[in-house]
Amino acid sequence: xxxxxxxxxxxxxxxxxxxxxWEDSGYFNPDNLPARHKKPFTIIMPxxxxxxxxxxxxALFVTLxxxxxxxxxxxxxxxxxxxxxxHAGFETQVVYNKKLEKEGRSFWEIPREQLYEEIKxxxxxxxxxxxxxxxxxxxSCDWSREKFTLDEDIKKVVYETFKMLYDDGLVYRAxxxxxxxxxxxxxxxxLEIKHEERQDKLYYVNYQLEASGENIEVATTRPETxxxxxxxxxxxxxxxxxxxxxNVINPINGQKLPxxxxxxxxxxxxxxxxxxxxxxxxxxxxxxxxHKGEIPGKPISVINQYGKLTEAAGKDLAGFKVKDARVxxxxxxxxxxxxxxxxxxxxxxxxxxxxxxxxxxxxxxxxVKMTEKSINRETEKQRNRETSLRDLAVDAVKSKKIKFIPxxxxxxxxxxxxxxxxxxxxRQIVWGIRIPAWYHEPKCIPxxxxxxxxxxxxxxxISETEPKCEFCNAKFVQETxxxxxxxxxxxxxxxTLMTTKKGDFEKYYPTDVMATAYDILFFWVTRMIxxxxxxxxxxxxxxxxxHGLVRDKDRQKMSKSKGNVINPLEVADxxxxxxxxxxxxxxxxxxxxxxxxxxxxxxxxxxxTKIWNASRFVLMNYRELKAKPKFTSADxxxxxxxxxxxxxxTAYMDKYDFNHAAETAYHYFWHTFADKVIESSKDRLRSENxxxxxxxxxxxxxxxxESMKFLHxxxxxxxxxxxxNLPNKRKSLIMIAKW
RNA sequence: GCGCGCUUAGCUCAGUGGUAGAGCGUUUCAUUGACAUUGAAAAGGUCGGAGGUUCGAUCCCUCCAGCGCGCACCA
Numbered sequence: 001x002x003x004x005x006x007x008x009x010x011x012x013x014x015x016x017x018x019x020x021x022w023e024d025s026g027y028f029n030p031d032n033l034p035a036r037h038k039k040p041f042t043i044i045m046p047x048x049x050x051x052x053x054x055x056x057x058x059a060l061f062v063t064l065x066x067x068x069x070x071x072x073x074x075x076x077x078x079x080x081x082x083x084x085x086x087h088a089g090f091e092t093q094v095v096y097n098k099k100l101e102k103e104g105r106s107f108w109e110i111p112r113e114q115l116y117e118e119i120k121x122x123x124x125x126x127x128x129x130x131x132x133x134x135x136x137x138x139x140s141c142d143w144s145r146e147k148f149t150l151d152e153d154i155k156k157v158v159y160e161t162f163k164m165l166y167d168d169g170l171v172y173r174a175x176x177x178x179x180x181x182x183x184x185x186x187x188x189x190x191l192e193i194k195h196e197e198r199q200d201k202l203y204y205v206n207y208q209l210e211a212s213g214e215n216i217e218v219a220t221t222r223p224e225t226x227x228x229x230x231x232x233x234x235x236x237x238x239x240x241x242x243x244x245x246x247n248v249i250n251p252i253n254g255q256k257l258p259x260x261x262x263x264x265x266x267x268x269x270x271x272x273x274x275x276x277x278x279x280x281x282x283x284x285x286x287x288x289x290x291h292k293g294e295i296p297g298k299p300i301s302v303i304n305q306y307g308k309l310t311e312a313a314g315k316d317l318a319g320f321k322v323k324d325a326r327v328x329x330x331x332x333x334x335x336x337x338x339x340x341x342x343x344x345x346x347x348x349x350x351x352x353x354x355x356x357x358x359x360x361x362x363x364x365x366x367x368v369k370m371t372e373k374s375i376n377r378e379t380e381k382q383r384n385r386e387t388s389l390r391d392l393a394v395d396a397v398k399s400k401k402i403k404f405i406p407x408x409x410x411x412x413x414x415x416x417x418x419x420x421x422x423x424x425x426x427r428q429i430v431w432g433i434r435i436p437a438w439y440h441e442p443k444c445i446p447x448x449x450x451x452x453x454x455x456x457x458x459x460x461x462i463s464e465t466e467p468k469c470e471f472c473n474a475k476f477v478q479e480t481x482x483x484x485x486x487x488x489x490x491x492x493x494x495x496t497l498m499t500t501k502k503g504d505f506e507k508y509y510p511t512d513v514m515a516t517a518y519d520i521l522f523f524w525v526t527r528m529i530x531x532x533x534x535x536x537x538x539x540x541x542x543x544x545x546x547h548g549l550v551r552d553k554d555r556q557k558m559s560k561s562k563g564n565v566i567n568p569l570e571v572a573d574x575x576x577x578x579x580x581x582x583x584x585x586x587x588x589x590x591x592x593x594x595x596x597x598x599x600x601x602x603x604x605x606x607x608x609t610k611i612w613n614a615s616r617f618v619l620m621n622y623r624e625l626k627a628k629p630k631f632t633s634a635d636x637x638x639x640x641x642x643x644x645x646x647x648x649x650t651a652y653m654d655k656y657d658f659n660h661a662a663e664t665a666y667h668y669f670w671h672t673f674a675d676k677v678i679e680s681s682k683d684r685l686r687s688e689n690x691x692x693x694x695x696x697x698x699x700x701x702x703x704x705x706e707s708m709k710f711l712h713x714x715x716x717x718x719x720x721x722x723x724x725n726l727p728n729k730r731k732s733l734i735m736i737a738k739w
Numbered sequence: 740g741c742g743c744g745c746u747u748a749g750c751u752c753a754g755u756g757g758u759a760g761a762g763c764g765u766u767u768c769a770u771u772g773a774c775a776u777u778g779a780a781a782a783g784g785u786c787g788g789a790g791g792u793u794c795g796a797u798c799c800c801u802c803c804a805g806c807g808c809g810c811a812c813c814a
Contacts (some may be wrong), residue, residue, distance in 0.1 A: 080794035282812045415742050606776040
């Protein structure tokens with residue numbers, strides 16, 4: 001007979017041992033599953049940022065995905081859960097920057113190569129630590145296929161995609177207005193910008209008309225940029241229309257500025273006249289570009305990368321920080337004010353990491369075209385050239401090839417897709433994948449060749465390795481900018497499967513479910529859909545399951561500074577991983593923020609104890625009997641209730657409603673099986689009537705065994721441990737037992 | 740400004756076109772018996788407000804109020 005279960009369940013005694021058994025079994029790798037497992041079921045794990053340790057949010061997605069994988073594995077699917085880690089470019093660099101600050105070292109004084117190596121070590125250490133944590137959480141992922149976003153083969157795929165996009169005209173390099181963080185010294189994408197309400201002044205400045213006493217009144221919040229003004233724009237129907245085509249005088253430096261007409265200027269807002277400062281405002285840049293012919297001046301920049309005014313701003317302003325320069329400029333301009341400055345509340349762009357005001361600058365950067373069709377830069381092979389990246393993604397969702405859980409995110413997705421601008425993918429940071437573009441150095445000077453043709457070297461080449469110029473000996477230097485992390489992680493589903501085992505891509509792609517937090521819907525999910533359909537012509541997954549952000553019992557986001565963080569590994573250590581997993585799943589619906597407290601976890605620890613003791617009771621009372629069981633009508637009803645519960649749970653599982661599946665399992669086990677079935681069996685187990693005892697025993701054993709199975713995806717450790725102690729079971733793992 | 744949600748028991752949240760559910764908490768009782776990390780029972784809600792559709796609405800529609808979130812180049 002099997003060994004007796006201990007007096008109480010001790011997760012510490014069980015969890016590591018069980019995980020080891022699973023891992024040794026090889027079944028995490030779908031290729032090793034028994035023959036009954038046929039159709040693949042694939043989840044690519046959202047690779048956690050390798051710049052810290054796992055927090056409760058990670059524990060949530062790990063639990064959800066492990067539930068899906070374990071369920072599908074038991075259902076006979078060839079279940080692949082592919083783990084990974086993300087180098088998380090900018091995020092990690094910010095973390096490392098802070099670490100250096102604490103150590104009293106200066107980020108900016110460390111040479112690029114050294115910094116890269118230091119961050120690499122830091123990241124790899126974290127990565128290794130996190131792998132251990134994933135094991136603790138019970139993640140049944142295939143470690144043999146683990147990938148890291150900086151693996152050489154992954155980088156190769158990313159380079160290829162970049163080249164394809166470039167050849168298709170969907171990637172371009174241009175001088176355009178971008179968002180610059182003066183603290184982190186890099187540009188950021190639109191998504192990395194937050195908007196903050198600020199109290200500022202709105203200044204009303206007179207720009208005097210040339211050779212006239214008349215003025216155009218301009219409202220501005222940024223008088224310090226007036227030296228970079230290049231024109232004044234008014235709406236063709238505004239009160240200023242009579243001045244269109246004339247010149248005004250720049251009130252700071254006396255230069256002549258043409259008055260132009262542009263319909264983007266709202267005649268109702270401010271004074272109805274807009275100063276055009278192309279290098280310090282994106283709208284101004286656009287207006288300037290539309291009116292280049294009418295504007296004689298060249299746009300200049302008067303603010304440098306540190307947010308200080310340059311010489312070009314004039315000696316009165318040069319050297320001042322923007323904020324101080326504004327005060328200074330106001331002083332200089334006071335004679336030109338048409339009225340007193342007003343208090344003005346408006347939204348200002350800030351860096352999402354440090355809150356520093358974003359400085360719009362015009363810089364040479366790399367962009368991905370989101371809304372335009374490709375232009376067939378080369379002519380051969382067909383890719384998805386007929387449509388834009390946006391349309392690829394929108395079509396995938398519209399055609400139901402991809403569906404969202406919960407459904408409402410489909411609307412949010414569409415809304416975001418509607419308002420898309422080109423995506424700046426270059427970052428001036430060290431930690432990341434260098435953009436594989438090489439520039440001819442020095443700049444190519446066209447010369448006459450042998451046949452009299454003008455030979456012009458290629459100024460820029462897209463290449464993984466250093467190219468050679470076909471005409472001269474000049475060196476090519478590599479772009480120093482690196483990719484926005486999301487450019488590479490947006491390729492994760494296919495990049496991983498293209499670089500694991502041979503045949504994996506064909507077998508496991510497209511994947512099934514992408515489960516991740518809703519806050520990276522735009523950063524990540526949309527990009528995966530775009531790049532996935534672009535490169536493979538298939539939607540990378542059919543279901544997007546979006547979960548919420550874990551909050552504490554007062555609905556607060558967890559953060560170290562608030563001191564309300566629940567470390568999943570710490571509480572798992574106290575209450576057991578199974579309890580933490582249950583607490584994360586029950587009461588949590590897709591798309592909503594789960595609320596977790598230690599009390600809640602304690603409650604499910606109690607449930608684990610209940611499971612343990614009910615099992616103990618069943619096994620303690622089990623004895624070999626020769627008598628044939630004689631089932632009573634109550635037995636039959638109990639077995640029928642079991643089937644009903646199983647069906648209900650299965651239906652919830654298939655709907656990705658893990659909350660209700662878990663709750664049903666919990667409720668059935670505790671309040672039906674333990675409270676009713678077990679209670680009513682007590683007398684019968686001690687009865688002289690062996691046929692009746694046998695019936696009672698076999699009902700208990702049957703229900704216990706089945707319960708362990710339907711609880712297994714949620715509480716993998718305790719259920720496996722008990723399953724291994726059941727009599728009359730083949731010595732296999734519950735992990736691959738038939739659902 | 741545009742968009743998406745939420746408002747149900749003291750708390751945290753589920754849920755359904757047909758006289759409201761769970762967990763925790765509260766109250767009472769029981770218990771040396773697999774489990775005090777227990778069991779039995781109870782109290783507790785006019786399902787945010789006002790209209791409408793319907794035989795019937797907490798659930799569908801409209802409006803209102805409060806709250807939350809996302810997007811956003813009005814100087």
